[in-house]
Amino acid sequence: MGAGARWRSRAHRIGEQCVTWREEWAVERDLENAVSGRAPIVAGPWLSEVGYEVLYWVPFLRWVVAAYRIPSSRLIVMSRGGTESWYGDIASQYVEVFDHAAPDEIAARGGSGVVKQRKVTAFDEQLVERACRTLGLGEAVNVLHPSLMFRWLSPFWSGKETLAFVERHARHTRVVAPGVDVPFALPSEYVAVKFYGAKSLPDEAAIRAQLRTIVDALADQSPIVQLDTGLEVDDHTDVRLPEGPRVMSVNGRLDPRTNLAAQTRIIAGARLFVGTCGSLAWLAPLLGVPTMPVFTDASFLHAHLHVARRVYDRVRGGRFSPLDLSGLLDSGLVVGSGAGVVSDRVS
Amino acid sequence: MRVPNVPRAVINLAGVRLRRAERHWRTAERVLSRVGRQARRQQERLAQAPFLARAGIRRSCAAIERSRKRMVRFDDHVMAPYRIERRVKRTLRREAAGSRPIIVGPWTSEVGYEALYWIPFVTWAADRYGVGPDRVIALSRGGTEAWYHGVAGRYVEIFDLVEPAEFARQGAARRERGDQKQMVLSEFDRELVRLATSRMGIRDAAIWHPGLMYQMFRAFWYGDRSLDFLLRHTDFRRVQRSESPAVLLPPEYVAMKFYTGPAIPNTDANHTLLHDLVRRVAARTPVVMLDTSWSVDEHRDYSFEQIPGVTTLRSSMDPKTNLGLQTQVIAGARQFIGTCGGLTWLAPLLGVDTLAVYEDDRYLTAHLYVAKHAYRRTGSARLSTFNLKALRAMERFS
Numbered sequence: 032m033g034a035g036a037r038w039r040s041r042a043h044r045i046g047e048q049c050v051t052w053r054e055e056w057a058v059e060r061d062l063e064n065a066v067s068g069r070a071p072i073v074a075g076p077w078l079s080e081v082g083y084e085v086l087y088w089v090p091f092l093r094w095v096v097a098a099y100r101i102p103s104s105r106l107i108v109m110s111r112g113g114t115e116s117w118y119g120d121i122a123s124q125y126v127e128v129f130d131h132a133a134p135d136e137i138a139a140r141g142g143s144g145v146v147k148q149r150k151v152t153a154f155d156e157q158l159v160e161r162a163c164r165t166l167g168l169g170e171a172v173n174v175l176h177p178s179l180m181f182r183w184l185s186p187f188w189s190g191k192e193t194l195a196f197v198e199r200h201a202r203h204t205r206v207v208a209p210g211v212d213v214p215f216a217l218p219s220e221y222v223a224v225k226f227y228g229a230k231s232l233p234d235e236a237a238i239r240a241q242l243r244t245i246v247d248a249l250a251d252q253s254p255i256v257q258l259d260t261g262l263e264v265d266d267h268t269d270v271r272l273p274e275g276p277r278v279m280s281v282n283g284r285l286d287p288r289t290n291l292a293a294q295t296r297i298i299a300g301a302r303l304f305v306g307t308c309g310s311l312a313w314l315a316p317l318l319g320v321p322t323m324p325v326f327t328d329a330s331f332l333h334a335h336l337h338v339a340r341r342v343y344d345r346v347r348g349g350r351f352s353p354l355d356l357s358g359l360l361d362s363g364l365v366v367g368s369g370a371g372v373v374s375d376r377v378s
Numbered sequence: 379m380r381v382p383n384v385p386r387a388v389i390n391l392a393g394v395r396l397r398r399a400e401r402h403w404r405t406a407e408r409v410l411s412r413v414g415r416q417a418r419r420q421q422e423r424l425a426q427a428p429f430l431a432r433a434g435i436r437r438s439c440a441a442i443e444r445s446r447k448r449m450v451r452f453d454d455h456v457m458a459p460y461r462i463e464r465r466v467k468r469t470l471r472r473e474a475a476g477s478r479p480i481i482v483g484p485w486t487s488e489v490g491y492e493a494l495y496w497i498p499f500v501t502w503a504a505d506r507y508g509v510g511p512d513r514v515i516a517l518s519r520g521g522t523e524a525w526y527h528g529v530a531g532r533y534v535e536i537f538d539l540v541e542p543a544e545f546a547r548q549g550a551a552r553r554e555r556g557d558q559k560q561m562v563l564s565e566f567d568r569e570l571v572r573l574a575t576s577r578m579g580i581r582d583a584a585i586w587h588p589g590l591m592y593q594m595f596r597a598f599w600y601g602d603r604s605l606d607f608l609l610r611h612t613d614f615r616r617v618q619r620s621e622s623p624a625v626l627l628p629p630e631y632v633a634m635k636f637y638t639g640p641a642i643p644n645t646d647a648n649h650t651l652l653h654d655l656v657r658r659v660a661a662r663t664p665v666v667m668l669d670t671s672w673s674v675d676e677h678r679d680y681s682f683e684q685i686p687g688v689t690t691l692r693s694s695m696d697p698k699t700n701l702g703l704q705t706q707v708i709a710g711a712r713q714f715i716g717t718c719g720g721l722t723w724l725a726p727l728l729g730v731d732t733l734a735v736y737e738d739d740r741y742l743t744a745h746l747y748v749a750k751h752a753y754r755r756t757g758s759a760r761l762s763t764f765n766l767k768a769l770r771a772m773e774r775f776s
Contacts, residue, residue: 037506043612190609190751194601195455272708323768340743341601349765358733358762361714362632363662364655366769 046070051186058183065175066099071168075109075176076128076158078137079148081310083181083293084110085317086335086342089117090201091180096121097202109162111137112291116209117314123338129288131161135263148177160264188334194341204343206317210298211292215283218254223301223320225294225311226270227260231326232307232356234270241356241365243272245305248367250277253302258294258311260285270307308332308353313339316348327357459597464595473584474507480584482526483517484536484570486549487560487588488675489701492518493525493724494745498612499591499751501529505613515583517574519545521702524620525724532578535698539573542672542697549675560588599744605751614752617727623706625694628664631729633711635668635704636680641718641736642766644678647738651766653682653713655735659689665711668704668721670695677720718742718763723749726758737766 066072074092077084096106104123108115111128118125128137132154140154148155155176163172183200186192226242228234250253255278259269262285274280285293294311295318298304304315308324313335315322326332336353343351359366383471389408403515417557473480482500483491504514516523516530523601525559536545548566553560560567567587575583597603636652638644659665669679682688704721708714714725718734723745725732736742746763753761 062647187604190605193598193604193607196604197600321411329750330754333747337747340739344740352623352765352768353739353763354765354768355763357760358715360729361731361760361762362659362715362733 034135038149040239046165046346047191047198051191054182054334055186055276058179062095062175062183063177066095066101068173069105070171070173071107071109072105072173072175073099073109073126073162074122074125074158076130077110077114077148077161077177078140078153078155079146079177079181082146082313082335084114085117085206085311085314086338087184087201088177088180089121090203092118092175093121093204094200095175099318107162107166109158112287113209113211113289114291114295116292116295117206119204119207126162126166127288128158134278134287147181147250147353149181150178182231182242190334194337195254196255198341203346205319205346205348206295206314208296208318211289211296213293214286214295215279215281217256217297217300218279221254221256221301222300222305223258223315224249224255224272225304225306225376226272226325227307227310228268228270229307230327230331231266231309233327234268237360239270239272240354242270242325244365246272246278249303249305250275253277256277256297256301256329258297259279260290260294262287262290272374300345304349308336316351319349321350322350323352323354325356326356327355329355329359362374380539390632393499398572407707412457422716424547434702442718448627455602459602462597466590470503470507470586473586474503474509476584477513478582479515479580480509480515480586481515481517481571481574482530482586483588484567484574485516485518485522485560485588486536486545486552486567486570487558487721488615489520490723491559491592492522493721493727494752495595495612495751496588496591497525497529498614499594500526500586501613501615502611503586504529514602515574515578515580517570517699520697522705523701524556524705525617527618528615532547534574534577535700536570539570539577546673546675559592561592598748601744605747606684607752608748609755612752614727614756616729616756616758617705617724619709619728620702620706622710623703625691625703627666627707627710629687630712631664631666631669631689631710633666633704633708633714633716633725635714635716635721636735637677637720638668638680639677639717639719640719640741643737644680648766649680652680653685656682656688657685659715660685663687664689666691666707666711668716670700672697688759710712715764718746722761726761727756729759731759732761733764734761735764735766735773737770738767739763 037242049085065137077088095101096103103121105120105271106120107124107126108118109128110124113127115125119123159172159174163169184197187194187197189336224246226232232238246255257274257278257280259271259280259282261269261282271280271282281293281297295314298311298320299316301320303323304320305323305325306312308326312322314340329336339351343349354366385721404475485496511529513531515532515534516526517534517536519536521535527532552564552566563585571583571585575581595608598605598608634656636642640647642652654666665688667682667688669681669690669692671692675681681690681692691703691707705724707729708721708725709728711730713733714722714730715733715735716722718736719742722732722734739746749761753759
């Protein structure tokens with residue numbers, strides 16, 4: 032590389048770094064505005080993916096509360112699916128989004144391709160307004176919107192910030208299972224399974240066959256509770272594996288308002304959680320449950336796996352053992368069938 | 379003219395006076411009560427003064443301590459890595475100045491760090507400081523000349539300078555000193571450089587020691603530097619496939635190499651699982667095992683005897699050329715399967731799909747993070763992982 036090119040590259044890099052810093056400072060300012068004064072703070076509404084909520088949003092809120100010394104009485108968390116227990120004691124109140132919007136409305140938002148809340152939308156503002164009206168909070172309310180977290184941590188996801196940056200601005204802790212009732216009797220011992228189609232685990236025939244083999248192998252040893260809720264509130268669709276004598280399904284049995292709380296309860300009681308790498312697979316270790324997230328394409332997972340491995344170890348969470356199926360499928364092998372745990376794929 | 383009502387006026391005036399007096403009385407009462415309250419508060423304050431003073435001091439001390447810790451943290455996590463970066467870059471620049479040959483090495487630590495960090499770092503540094511391959515002499519072991527293609531014009535084999543047993547002894551001594559990696563230029567490293575230069579008839583050579591790379595990237599491994607930082611100071615390039623190995627190989631095969639270490643501890647359970655894996659792969663495609671009968675570091679190769687379809691090249695492996703031979707064998711393979719570490723970091727750069735097997739990823743997370751990004755950027759072959767712990771979790775949930 033010539034000297035000129037080197038200087039151009041250096042200038043470009045410095046420019047990029049300045050943009051990153053400017054964005055960080057802007058977020059910091061917005062964050063300070065959101066927590067200033069004595070008015071109640073609505074944290075949310077959280078409508079994005081479960082995985083980001085568990086791995087980043089809740090720990091980020093916990094850090095905000097500690098860093099800005101916000102009493103829990105000021106904070107009102109707004110999320111969906113009954114996730115109150117995930118927030119522990121950082122907020123005094125929990126507002127259920129499904130009390131203010133129908134699941135169809137949320138699904139329509141997810142279906143329109145707006146999954147991550149990088150901006151405050153009119154729909155978010157409406158939800159906050161409806162919640163404030165119900166709670167009788169009036170106009171004087173601060174909003175701590177998830178876009179702040181997305182903007183704050185995006186330099187890390189793009190490789191421009193360090194893991195230490197995430198650790199400095201997020202406080203991960205173990206999660207306690209909620210005391211909700213599960214609308215059916217659970218076996219005394221079981222494995223919780225949740226597979227859904229995603230970029231990391233596409234819903235394709237070969238992969239579906241492999242997942243089926245895994246579930247069969249697990250069912251040989253223990254009853255299986257499949258967390259295929261049938262609720263579609265984002266761009267992911269549950270992969271339903273056939274029910275059997277030892278495979279039970281929650282399909283159609285969970286209320287949208289409490290579906291995540293019930294799933295959390297079910298996972299917390301399981302001996303093992305196996306599922307698509309994402310969503311509740313990030314939560315299970317925080318509940319102390321050994322977890323086996325499955326994927327075939329890690330392109331969008333590297334940064335999250337990097338954080339997860341570090342965090343679960345530190346909070347002494349359940350064992351986190353990611354299973355990448357791509358190499359095995361390339362080798363014509365499957366996991367979990369016949370004698371031994373690795374065997375030949377029957378094509 | 380009306381006659382004034384004197385009695386009424388007197389009564390009115392008296393009323394006014396009375397109300398005023400009453401108001402004054404109330405004001406006095408209020409003032410007195412305020413003074414009383416203030417006095418009481420003052421008294422309370424005086425009574426609590428030592429406690430309040432202690433609490434104030436405690437708060438101030440805590441604030442000072444908090445600030446001190448913040449400063450220390452800032453120094454540790456931000457300033458120290460920055461200082462190290464400056465120092466390393468100064469050293470690289472100083473050594474690159476002039477026209478002396480530059481010894482790149484001696485590389486005496488793990489294969490994985492050499493493939494994943496050291497060579498991309500040297501490639502970046504050579505480009506950054508304008509050092510051509512004609513000035514660079516790679517000093518490494520095991521016949522890894524091909525890895526330095528395009529960066530180093532010359533290569534010196536460490537095992538031509540010292541016996542493998544001596545090399546292993548020095549490595550063990552370094553680890554015992556607590557220097558798992560080559561953080562500093564040791565006496566043994568100096569001796570190797572001296573032997574290399576005298577062998578090549580060079581009187582004066584600069585050194586780019588592996589410690590520079592270790593110091594530079596340690597902050598990344600600990601999470602204090604970003605991936606972007608690491609990628610800015612490395613230049614990943616596909617490794618050129620060299621000529622075919624001088625050993626008889628099946629026309630199509632899978633290359634495999636498993637060794638013990640933190641990634642796959644030496645346990646019976648792991649041995650059984652890996653044996654099963656090798657057997658099943660060999661039942662479909664011939665397998666060429668890259669195990670050696672000796673070891674120059676703390677890792678030991680797993681060997682799988684008498685599995686149909688498995689060929690081992692143990693008898694063809696020579697310490698001086700073993701890594702070169704293994705590289706050639708991997709380059710010709712359909713797939714490479716091995717312990718996550720060592721040659722699994724190199725295989726994708728050779729264009730070979732790789733399955734990296736591990737049981738414990740505690741020390742691998744940062745490396746996997748880098749590898750997957752770097753391979754994607756260079757258009758290398760696919761690196762997938764296979765977690766034995768996940769299998770075990772399925773096997774018995776414990």
